[in-house]
Amino acid sequence: MDLPIQEQVVYEHPVALLDVSTHYCPGCTHGVAHRLVAEVIDEMNLQSKTIGVASVGCSGFIYNYFDVDFVVAAHGRAPAMATGIKRCLPDRFVFTYQGDGDLASIGMAEIVHAATRGENISVIFMNNANYGMTGGQMAPTTLPGQKTTSSQTGRDVEQQGFPIRVSEMLAKLDGASYVVRRSLHDPKNIRQAKKAIRIAFETQLRGLGFSMVELLSVCPTNWNLTPVDSMKWLEDHMVPYYPLGDYKVHPAVAEMRI
Amino acid sequence: MARQLMKGNEAVAEAAVRAGLHAYFGYPITPQTELLEYLSRRMPELGRAFVQAESEVAAINMVYGAACTGSRVMTSSSSPGFSLMMEGVSYMAATEIPVVMINVMRGGPGLGNISPSQADYNQSVHGGGHGDYRQIVLTPGSVQESVDLTVLAFDLAEKYRINTVILSDGSIGQMMEPCELPEMQPLRGVSTEPWAITATMGQREHRMLSSIYLKVSDEEKTNIRILNRWRQIEANEVRFKEYYLDDADFAIIGFGSAGRVALTAVRQARAEGIKVGLLRPITVAPFPVQQVAELSKRVQGILVTEMNGGQMLDDVLRIVKGNCPVEFFARLGGVVPFPDEILSEIHRIAKGPLSVDVDPRSAWLDRMAAIVN
Numbered sequence: 001m002d003l004p005i006q007e008q009v010v011y012e013h014p015v016a017l018l019d020v021s022t023h024y025c026p027g028c029t030h031g032v033a034h035r036l037v038a039e040v041i042d043e044m045n046l047q048s049k050t051i052g053v054a055s056v057g058c059s060g061f062i063y064n065y066f067d068v069d070f071v072v073a074a075h076g077r078a079p080a081m082a083t084g085i086k087r088c089l090p091d092r093f094v095f096t097y098q099g100d101g102d103l104a105s106i107g108m109a110e111i112v113h114a115a116t117r118g119e120n121i122s123v124i125f126m127n128n129a130n131y132g133m134t135g136g137q138m139a140p141t142t143l144p145g146q147k148t149t150s151s152q153t154g155r156d157v158e159q160q161g162f163p164i165r166v167s168e169m170l171a172k173l174d175g176a177s178y179v180v181r182r183s184l185h186d187p188k189n190i191r192q193a194k195k196a197i198r199i200a201f202e203t204q205l206r207g208l209g210f211s212m213v214e215l216l217s218v219c220p221t222n223w224n225l226t227p228v229d230s231m232k233w234l235e236d237h238m239v240p241y242y243p244l245g246d247y248k249v250h251p252a253v254a255e256m257r258i
Numbered sequence: 259m260a261r262q263l264m265k266g267n268e269a270v271a272e273a274a275v276r277a278g279l280h281a282y283f284g285y286p287i288t289p290q291t292e293l294l295e296y297l298s299r300r301m302p303e304l305g306r307a308f309v310q311a312e313s314e315v316a317a318i319n320m321v322y323g324a325a326c327t328g329s330r331v332m333t334s335s336s337s338p339g340f341s342l343m344m345e346g347v348s349y350m351a352a353t354e355i356p357v358v359m360i361n362v363m364r365g366g367p368g369l370g371n372i373s374p375s376q377a378d379y380n381q382s383v384h385g386g387g388h389g390d391y392r393q394i395v396l397t398p399g400s401v402q403e404s405v406d407l408t409v410l411a412f413d414l415a416e417k418y419r420i421n422t423v424i425l426s427d428g429s430i431g432q433m434m435e436p437c438e439l440p441e442m443q444p445l446r447g448v449s450t451e452p453w454a455i456t457a458t459m460g461q462r463e464h465r466m467l468s469s470i471y472l473k474v475s476d477e478e479k480t481n482i483r484i485l486n487r488w489r490q491i492e493a494n495e496v497r498f499k500e501y502y503l504d505d506a507d508f509a510i511i512g513f514g515s516a517g518r519v520a521l522t523a524v525r526q527a528r529a530e531g532i533k534v535g536l537l538r539p540i541t542v543a544p545f546p547v548q549q550v551a552e553l554s555k556r557v558q559g560i561l562v563t564e565m566n567g568g569q570m571l572d573d574v575l576r577i578v579k580g581n582c583p584v585e586f587f588a589r590l591g592g593v594v595p596f597p598d599e600i601l602s603e604i605h606r607i608a609k610g611p612l613s614v615d616v617d618p619r620s621a622w623l624d625r626m627a628a629i630v631n
Contacts, residue, residue, distance in 0.1 A: 047458070048457060048458050048459050048460035049457045050457055051456075051457050053323070054468070063466045063468070066464075067464050068458070068464050069455045069456070069457050069464050069466070070455075070464070070465075070466045070467075070468075071323065071455055071466070071467045071468065072467070072469065072470055073319065073322075073323075074319060074322075074345055074469075077315070077316070077319035077345075077346075080315075080316040080317075080319035080320045080322075081319050081320065081322055081326075082323060083283075083309060083323065084281065084283065084319070084322060084323025084324035084325070084326075084331070085323040085324065085327055087281055087307035087320075088281050088307060088324045088327045088331070089448065089457070092456070093457075109312050109313060109315075109316065110315075110316050110319070112312075113316065117309075
């Protein structure tokens with residue numbers, strides 16, 4: 001007697017993501033974020049019209065992992081470069097993928113003005129509280145007291161100032177339509193992050209303006225923690241300083257039904 | 259088409275529009291601002307892209323992105339703003355994409371002033387941004403020439419996938435002259451260039467444009483490719499104008515505004531019977547090397563005149579190699595020379611004696627002591 005066979009695909013490689021090994025360290029959340037972006041591109045059938053803008057930092061080689069057109073910006077200038085592309089090809093889907101050193105330090109002017117212009121682009125902002133690529137220096141997002149290779153006794157806010165909460169700051173700008181912070185430290189939060197990326201991309205597709213998803217991320221290598229411990233460190237230290245939530249949802253975005 | 263009276267900056271802007279400018283990104287700075295202002299109304303009127311960026315750094319990186327799509331793009335600025343653009347200039351040169359940039363030069367260094375100058379010659383001709391790259395540099399001497407070179411700049415930039423700079427100055431940008439504008443070219447659709455980043459549209463493999471070559475052998479190949487392309491440009495694209503050189507005993511070499519002022523002085527000297535001529539480079543990169551070399555073998559002396567401290571002078575000296583004496587005269591820091599001043603220099607040189615052993619810059623500085631003190 002044949003038993004009825006029901007097959008359901010529960011896991012497959014996203015089409016937009018190339019089947020190659022990445023250069024990321026073990027336990028790094030760039031891989032998770034890449035996968036989420038690729039899954040959303042697949043679900044929205046965006047692959048053929050997508051142009052990505054890579055930044056300078058660990059994710060500078062993102063173009064090796066996605067089966068979409070890419071350019072690589074100078075440090076911090078990805079939102080400016082994306083602006084140039086989007087203004088020339090307004091019907092293409094344009095996103096930047098930037099780290100916290102890139103976006104919140106050297107590229108602060110570019111991100112603020114892209115947001116305030118309501119530039120119709122989407123930004124994936126990876127916040128791991130340090131400069132990963134150059135070996136773990138203090139970033140604008142490094143927590144007070146956090147030890148890095150350039151704040152070796154811990155970030156001293158009297159000398160080095162305070163971390164910047166980018167999402168809260170950009171949310172104040174009228175041009176920003178969708179600005180939220182999510183985290184990648186456990187499955188529940190990863191699912192919520194994916195949903196936010198979907199909304200951000202839909203925001204652009206519907207011409208509703210600037211969207212950004214900040215993703216709290218880990219850097220086990222430079223934090224000197226195991227992958228598991230770094231997830232815990234993120235949850236215990238970063239989430240309290242960088243509360244998860246929706247900081248700006250334009251009414252037109254809130255009305256979207258996906 | 260009828261000639262019309264136009265300001266240099268606005269004429270360049272309209273010429274770019276007619277040459278099929280798809281997108282403009284810029285930032286206000288005197289004495290270039292009319293160009294940006296003109297395009298702020300003209301581009302949206304035609305449904306084209308105009309963005310007033312938050313800085314020159316952002317503007318040039320917007321240009322970088324737009325140029326990667328294969329669209330005709332342009333920016334404009336003046337000296338201090340152009341310095342800020344050097345990051346993007348280097349990245350674009352490394353990415354090998356066509357871009358047109360206008361530098362309406364002003365007095366410097368630093369904040370300087372808003373008067374005409376030619377002090378950014380070295381920045382555009384001999385570098386500016388980091389790394390080994392070359393770019394085409396065109397130097398207009400009138401509003402009409404600014405118009406013509408703007409159209410040419412787009413063609414050259416695309417032909418060689420290279421940065422192309424129009425090195426103008428505050429006097430050319432601000433003066434009004436009659437000019438004839440080109441016919442309106444139709445705006446091209448999405449680029450079909452085999453390198454352009456336009457999204458795959460399901461029609462081709464994905465592409466990438468960047469300035470990064472982590473493998474040093476790839477970077478070396480890229481550097482050599484850029485240099486070999488430059489050799490082609492040197493062979494094909496040298497442009498200059500000659501005036502009264504056929505029977506000249508003495509030659510003046512000057513570009514842009516300085517060349518224009520020198521021409522007036524040359525005409526006055528000719529009226530006095532002095533056999534002097536003028537070589538006015540239109541491309542200072544590629545430089546008219548052969549023309550200067552040949553000239554140096556048949557004249558008794560060369561006077562280099564610029565509105566800087568002798569930046570082109572060094573190039574001329576390298577080419578002349580002691581074939582004939584080289585003299586130098588400049589006003590700088592925003593001061594424009596009068597034809598009379600250059601005429602006096604012609605008198606001095608015609609009278610002699612001249613020597614190849616004199617350091618022209620040093621001798622000029624000694625003479626300047628009497629003028630500026």
